[in-house]
Each structure stands twice: as structure tokens, then as C-alpha cells.
Amino acid sequence: MTFGRITTKLMTNRSIENLHLNLKNLNDLQNKLSSGKNINTPSDDPIGLSRLLSLDETMKQNEIYTNNIGTARSELSTTDSLLSSVTNIVQRANELVTQAGGTVDSDGLQSIKEEMQQLLNQTVQIANTKFGDKYLFGGLRTTDPPFVQNTTTNETVYQGTSAPNEKREVEIGNGVTISINFAGDDVFGENTAGPPAVQTGIIGTLAQTISDLDTAIANPTDVNRKAVFQHVADLKDDLDTILSTQTTVGALVNRLDLTENRLSENELALSKEYGAIQDVDLAKVISDLNFQQSVFQTSLAATSKILQPTLLNYL
């Protein structure tokens, strides 16, 4: 900008204005440096901001999914180890039943029966395990023990919710949920007096075996021992049920792992992009700041030189 006439005030005003401008630039840079952020208010970069907000939203969402996966995984691994214990119980029951089918006298049968009773009690106990506040195998009824056992008659009734209304869903992706629990009656069966009497699963088998053992103890004939021994087949079915449930648990854990991997890869990409928008490039800002500082100092020095002299200094 050129002027025909330069006046004293014009020079002062322009100097002050330029000093302000330099100071403002300096301030902007210092702001960036001290906050570490490129975008401090929406108007700093509206387009960047809207991307930033949506990235932030997605990242928070991913964090929730990751947390959900963590909780789900620990619940599933509890389920898995419980099922493994039940597998051991079934195997022990299998041994005992096989023994009972051999040449064991009344006393032998009695002690087998007592151990069988312990196995049944243990199974019910496992089926009534709590994970945190929740009964794992009660379906949606998580606040009460799923199995109620009558210790004299061995009647064991399931009082949770049954399939298909047993699923507790956990969200592990946008609109993707998985069910992480199993209805107790599907896994362990039950033993009700009825009518109609229901004897299913490992609980049914163990209870039946015990009552057959009672008959055999009272009257240890081959026929009665054979009746006990026949439960080997039932135990094999029960083992299959439990193993297949365990396989499902394994598959679910696999799926959780895969999802988590995908989420963390996603997270990496997202935070990279987030950083590219929001994080200050320190090297650049610091060198800009140094440059701006020297500009400011130069303008101060220049101003003090230019504004001093008038003709008066030389008259």
C-alpha cells in the first residue's frame, strides 16, 4: 500500500497494527503449543472438527465393545472351567458305574452310592455357581439359584428360564450381539418327580443311578447290578452334551478374540487419523514459534528505530 503522504500518526498506527498482528500470531502458536491441540474451538477448523467428533464417537463406541468383550470373555471362561469340572465328574461316575457292574459286594456298592451322591451334589453346586451377582446357568433369572435340590429324594428342579428365552445378549459391534449364557436345564438336565416325571441330563442320570444303586444294595443280584451298569450309555450321552456346550463356548471365545483384534486394528487406524487432525505437529509449531518470535522482536526493534527520529533531532 502506498500513500502520497506519510504522517506521524499513520506510521505509529501502522507500527502498532503490525505489532498486534505479530503478537496475535505468536499467541495463536503458543496456544497450540500449550494445549497440544490443533482444534480448540469449532471455528478453528469446522470440517476437521466434524470428522474429529465422529471419530471420537466411533472410538468411544469401540472402547465400549472392547469392554463388553472383556466381560463376556471372562464369563465364558468361567463357564468353560465349570464345564471341565463336570466332565471330570462324568468320567468319575463312569468309572464308578463300571465298578458297580463288576463283582462288588453290598458294602462296595454302598460306598459307590455315597460317592455318587457326592458327585450329584457337586454337579448341582456347579450348576448353581454365581459369576459376580449372577447365577450363570439360570437363563434370564439371574437372581435365584437355578437348581433346587431336595437332599432326601434327590429331586432337583430347574427354576430358571429355558430356551429360547434364556439368552443374555452382549453387544460386541454396531448392532451385533452375541448370547453368552446357557440354560441350566439344557446343560445339566433335571430330575423332577412330576407328574410327568422328568429325568434328563447328568443330574437325571446321576439321580437314577443312585436310586438303582439303592435297589442293588438291598438286593445285589446280577440283574440289579446290570441295571446300574446300563447307565454307562446315558453318561456317554451326558458327556457329549457337555462337550458340545464346551465346543460352543470355545467357538464364542474365538469369535470374541477375532472381533477384539478387528476392533483394536480399527482403533489404531482411528487414533492415527484422530492424531493427524488434532495433534499438534510439535516440530513445525516450535520452529514456527521461533520464527514468529524473531519476527516480533525485529518488528519491535524496527518500530523503536523508526518512531524516534523527527526533524527535531537534527535541528
Added chain:
Amino acid sequence: MVASFFGLYSSQKTLSTIQTTLNIISNNIANANTPSYSRQSVDLLTSSPYPQPMPGVCGLPGTFGTGTEIGSIKRIRDSFLDAQYRIENCTSSYYTEKQYAFDSAESIMNEPSDSGLLSKMSTFFESAQKLSQSPESLPARTDFVLQASDLAVVFNQQSASLQELRKNLVGEATDPNSLTQSRLGMGISSINSQLENLANVNREIITLRGNGVEPNDLLDQRDKILDNLSTFMPLTVEESVVGTVDVSIGNNVLVSGSNLVNVLKADAGNINTPTIVALYSPDGTGPNVANINSLITSGQLGGILELGSNDPSKVTIKKLMDNLDTLAQSIATNVNNLQSQGRYIYSDPTAVPPIKELRSAAADYPTIFESSNANPINALNIRVTQNIIDDPFRIAAAANNAAIPNTALGDGSQALDIAQLRDNTTLGPGNTTFSNFLSSNISILGVEAKSNNDKLESQDALMKQVDLRRESTSGVNIDEELVDLIRFQRAFEASSRVMSTINEVLQVLINKM
């Protein structure tokens, strides 16, 4: 023949002219830093020659000069630059005012941050997730209630602050005091006093001109008043033949010569346009013009009126508030819908046996959010229903599904539905999610604020350029004045020398003969 003392008289005339000139230079130097001072310069003329040239006068070979005299004292001013400056200044104040409001609105919206509405909303939906996973647990339910209250409080705060900001700009139609105490009201009272000053200065100018004096300092004062007025709104300024200026807005005259014709007054409007600017006579009668809002398109008042209006084509405070209302209302309606369709946990520990079971929420506790007053739910009045705060087990986390027995307290599917509302794309004209709706609301503000800041910067540069140009014409250059000072000092010395020479000549003539 010329009189003997002729030379003495003409020297004396010159000396007094030079002295006046020195006074003017001294005044210029003194006012070098006075805002809106226009430097003054002296027009020197040769005074009328002797004798008056007329045919057949005594046998002189020609006329004699009689020294120098002052023609006039002028102020150096370019009225074209003044007009240009006022236009740019008006636009610049318009953007400055808008920037003030946008800055405030941005800090109210408080984004990007961890405590803004967006982040509260996402925490609320997260707590619904946690609730869905442990619907039987009190901590999860209490957390949900806390997050819901937090969300409601942030809505309340932001909406109240925006309302306060709008009140601060244009006042509230229902509160007459707020009209005069608003920025608009204060602008108007400032305009009115300047208009009155203008009329007074016009009167003095007429008087001085009538006495044949050039009222330079009053003209400067008047230019300053006009500069100030241009900050507020777009005015038409016309100079009359007698040297006064008339000021009008649109076709409505405010000041005509020395008469104050109309003053501005803020009248109460309605919720959409809280303040209506009207023209009244100075004695308070009127209104002479009921509404000049549409004429105030620029300047500080223009910016205030635009942001305080409910113009759908502009980003206004009202628009930000309305968007918050839409969002709060939509969240409340959707969450309440799910609540009324679900089942809550009813417990009666005194019954024998104690009861703890799922019951339909529709009849007992149909809402989670409610309005704190008689109006429908909006951002300002949204709050969590007291019933839910009293007992978080009243949140309907379970679905109302006849196939699921009422003992299934671990059913969190309804809470999961609440959590999944965040992906619900039903809001606003673009059918977006809650968070997209909110971030687009923030983006709109950001884009507008940025574009306004950019315009302000270039407008400011433009204004300063015009102002510097004006300064270049009218400002004082001390060096220039000093050179003049020396020039006239020497002239004074020379004239004095002439006078003493003539004196010596006369001495010879009188004493030595």
C-alpha cells in the same frame, strides 16, 4: 507617489500574517496525535496592490504590492474517504458483533471436550449398555440414573446459557428492563445521544458560518460523531447547501439540520423477534415508524438483530436453541417409549413371601425423562422423573414378553434397546443419529463463526486501509510542520530585517537632512 511609511505598514501586515501561520503550525503539531483531527493549512494571498489599477491615475509605472494576508484557514479533508470509511466501518462492526456472539456460543457449546453434550450423551448410552448386562444390580441402575440426570443437566445448562446470551443481545420480550439493558438497548441509547449531539453541532456550525468564520474544529467534531454513528447501523448522510448534514435511515429522517426529528426506541416484540426497533419523536410521541428492523442490515445493531432473530436462513442463537430442543425432545421421547414398553423390577419385601418380580412399566412408571414445567419436554426443562430417582429398579430394563416369566430379573434386553437408540437414524431433516445431529449443529456454528472471522479480518484490513488513506490526507506530519516552522521563522526574520532597513532609511531622511 507612495506614502513614506508605506513599507512599514506592509512589513507589519506580513509579520502578523506570519505570526498567525506560526500559530496554526503550532496547533497542528499539538494535535498530531489527536484522533479525528484534520490538519489545517493557511491560504496565503498577496494583499490588494496599491494603487487600485484604474485608468489615468498619477504617473506611476505600475502597482505596488502591499505584503501578504490570510485568505482562509482550511482543514485538509477528503469527504469521499470519510464516506468510504463509514461504509467499511459499518460492515466491520457488523462482523465484530457477530464474532462476539459466536465466540460466546462456541464456549457455551464447549466442544471438542470431555465434558460437552456429545460426550455426556455417549456416556449415557454407555450406562444403558452396562445396565443391559447387569439389570439385577443396583450399581448399574444407579449409574444409569446418574448419567441420565447429568445429560439432562447439561441440556439445561447449555440451553439456559444460550437463552442468557440471546437476552444479553436483544433482551426478552417479556422483560421490559432487559430490552434497555441488552447490547441492542445500549446501542440505541448511544445512537440517540450521538444524534442529539449531531443536531447541536449542526446548529453551532450554522451560527459560525453565518458570522463568516470557518468552523474547522466543529467540522472535525461532526465527522467524529458521524464515524461513531456508522459503527451502529447503516445511515445515509447528506450535506445540505447551508453546510449542515442530514442523517436518515432508509427514507426516515433522523436529524435534519439543527433539528432532531426522530429517535430510536426498543419496543418489545415476541419470542421470535424479542425487540422491535421503532422511531419516536424526541418528546416520546409516536411511534412515527413502527418497525425499522429490516432497515438495520449492518453495523453493530445489524449483527445483534440478525443473531437475535429467528431467520431460518441464518445461524441464529434461536436456531442453536431450537436444535438443542429437538435433540432433547427426541431422546426423551424415544427413551420414554422404550420405558413404557418394558418391564421394571417390582419388589415388596414386607409381603410373605417377599415379592420381587417384573411388572409392566406402562401403567406404573411410563417415563424416565419428563418436563419440569407445563411445557412439552425441551432442552431447558428436561429432567429425570422423580420416581426413577427414588428407586432405580423402576427403570424398565426387561422386555415385556409374555413368554419370559416375571422371575427373569436378569433380562436386560429393553436396556440394550435403549443403548442402541444411539444408532437410531430418525432425527432431523437428514434422518441422522443423535450424535450426528448434535455434531452437525456444532459444525454449522463452527463454519459460520470461521467464515465470519475470515470476513471480519479482510473487512478490518479494508477499513484500516481506508482509515490510513484518510490519515495520510488529513494527518499531521511533524517533519513537514517543522520545515514550515523554519520557513516561516526565516520569513519573519527577513520581514523584520526589511522593517529595520526601512526604519534606517527613514532615519537618514529625517535626521540627516
